[in-house]
Amino acid sequence: MLKLPSVPGATPPRPGTPAAEPKTKLDNAAEAATAALGWLDERTALSGTARFVMFRKVPKGTNWFYTLGTSTMFAFMSQVITGVILAMFYDPSPNRAYESMRYINNDVWAGQFVHGMHRWGATVMVIFIFLHMGRTFFFGAYKYPRELNWVIGVLLVLLVMIMAFTGYLLPWDQRAYWATAVGVNIFASAPIAGPYLGDFLRAGPDFGATTLSRFYSIHMLVLPGLIMGLIGAHLYLVIKHGTTAPPWVTAELDEELRSEEV
Amino acid sequence: MTGLANGGGGIAIGMIAVPALGFALAPNLDKKPLAWEAVGTPEEFSQDTYVSRTITLTPGAGETGKSTVYMRARNAEIDKEPVDDYNQFIAISTRCMHLGCPVRYVDASERFICPCHGGVYDFLGQVQGGPPVRPLDRFYTRIKDGLVEVGPRFSVNSELKRFSPRDPAQDLDGIGQYLFPSRPTIRKLPGT
Numbered sequence: 255m256l257k258l259p260s261v262p263g264a265t266p267p268r269p270g271t272p273a274a275e276p277k278t279k280l281d282n283a284a285e286a287a288t289a290a291l292g293w294l295d296e297r298t299a300l301s302g303t304a305r306f307v308m309f310r311k312v313p314k315g316t317n318w319f320y321t322l323g324t325s326t327m328f329a330f331m332s333q334v335i336t337g338v339i340l341a342m343f344y345d346p347s348p349n350r351a352y353e354s355m356r357y358i359n360n361d362v363w364a365g366q367f368v369h370g371m372h373r374w375g376a377t378v379m380v381i382f383i384f385l386h387m388g389r390t391f392f393f394g395a396y397k398y399p400r401e402l403n404w405v406i407g408v409l410l411v412l413l414v415m416i417m418a419f420t421g422y423l424l425p426w427d428q429r430a431y432w433a434t435a436v437g438v439n440i441f442a443s444a445p446i447a448g449p450y451l452g453d454f455l456r457a458g459p460d461f462g463a464t465t466l467s468r469f470y471s472i473h474m475l476v477l478p479g480l481i482m483g484l485i486g487a488h489l490y491l492v493i494k495h496g497t498t499a500p501p502w503v504t505a506e507l508d509e510e511l512r513s514e515e516v
Numbered sequence: 517m518t519g520l521a522n523g524g525g526g527i528a529i530g531m532i533a534v535p536a537l538g539f540a541l542a543p544n545l546d547k548k549p550l551a552w553e554a555v556g557t558p559e560e561f562s563q564d565t566y567v568s569r570t571i572t573l574t575p576g577a578g579e580t581g582k583s584t585v586y587m588r589a590r591n592a593e594i595d596k597e598p599v600d601d602y603n604q605f606i607a608i609s610t611r612c613m614h615l616g617c618p619v620r621y622v623d624a625s626e627r628f629i630c631p632c633h634g635g636v637y638d639f640l641g642q643v644q645g646g647p648p649v650r651p652l653d654r655f656y657t658r659i660k661d662g663l664v665e666v667g668p669r670f671s672v673n674s675e676l677k678r679f680s681p682r683d684p685a686q687d688l689d690g691i692g693q694y695l696f697p698s699r700p701t702i703r704k705l706p707g708t
Contacts, residue, residue: 348576348577348578348580348581349577349578426580431580432616432617432618432632435615435617436615436616436617436632438616438683439615439616439683439684439685440615440685442683442684442685442686443615443683443684443685443686445695445696446695446696446697448683448686448696449682449683449686449696449697449698449699450544450699452683453543453544453699453701454540454541454543454544456543457543458543458546458548458574458701459548459681459699459701459702460548460573460574460581461574461577461580461581462574462576462577462581463574463576463577463581464543
């Protein structure tokens with residue numbers, strides 16, 4: 255028989271006790287799996303992290319509104335996956351961008367579906383992130399000690415808005431072009447810094463060959479990295495603080511303590 | 517020793533940060549090259565109405581780099597700004613001064629109309645209604661070898677005085693020209 259190391263916490267069989275039944279294949283498999291996990295845990299101490307992440311106390315009154323943050327994160331993951339697939343076919347040059355989108359939609363297997371997932375997924379993500387923000391606000395979940403997490407969340411909202419803005423240009427059709435022209439001009443209408451900001455976004459005074467590649471680089475390299483990092487910090491703080499109870503759930507008063515108070 | 521380590525670290529960071537920022541910000545300092553483009557003979561343009569011509573604003577961007585300009589010959593009765601070598605012909609940009617949508621000239625009403633948010637400009641390109649903050653931009657024109665040429669863009673305030681090109685939504689009356697400074701990338705022709 256395979257000699258496996260003992261699992262921490264498992265009760266060793268007492269000596270002299272006769273084995274009740276011979277071990278089945280299932281028992282062996284379970285033992286092997288436990289041993290493998292034990293080997294990993296001994297070298298990484300991941301079980302502590304796993305307990306920290308997964309076994310948390312949840313307040314009374316937790317309801318469906320508490321799923322909006324996770325929904326936003328799943329929308330983001332869907333955007334990452336479909337975005338990576340689209341990037342395999344997309345060509346961010348002004349003479350080829352529209353053609354490559356046409357190719358994705360008409361010729362690539364399920365290309366229109368993946369493009370649609372990315373396009374509608376972007377809308378879904380923006381809607382979810384605002385619903386999540388509204389939930390946090392109306393449930394008062396931004397209050398002490400969670401202010402920093404609110405600040406990180408607001409940064410994430412801004413990054414998602416920039417993500418949506420830069421992504422809108424990429425199909426390079428009439429709607430994309432003019433919507434982005436208007437958007438850049440809104441940026442440029444800020445006093446003093448505006449004109450320079452406009453030049454920075456366009457990479458010059460007019461929309462040109464490098465405007466598109468600039469937006470593409472911001473959209474698929476700069477922002478996803480920042481968003482992933484901030485989601486990590488956001489999740490860490492959520493797990494560290496735990497979630498809040500809804501405002502209509504009040505603490506039960508202990509009658510004895512109540513009399514002590516007076 | 518600590519100073520040496522910190523200094524070395526600083527140099528290493530600088531060697532990455534300076535080129536990275538340079539790449540991102542260099543287009544803010546690059547001056548757009550001066551280009552003149554022939555659009556027809558002087559007889560093609562009348563004093564009473566506009567004809568459209570297509571010019572290339574940005575070379576190397578294919579169809580996207582092109583734009584429509586509306587052109588007519590100078591009419592001394594309505595064009596009161598001082599005559600010089602660059603305004604024998606009037607070239608009006610189609611970029612709306614609200615947020616940059618393309619305006620079109622409507623012959624029947626002798627006005628420029630923007631489809632996005634209802635900006636209306638009169639025959640001279642001055643604002644008649646809607647949200648635009650200043651008259652339509654213009655382009656320098658000149659006659660060379662018997663052909664009318666369209667050159668770089670300039671912006672105008674409500675008195676049609678020339679300014680270095682500004683983006684839409686940037687007011688040029690009052691303190692506007694200081695709130696929205698001209699940029700190193702694009703300037704009006706010197707001495708105009």
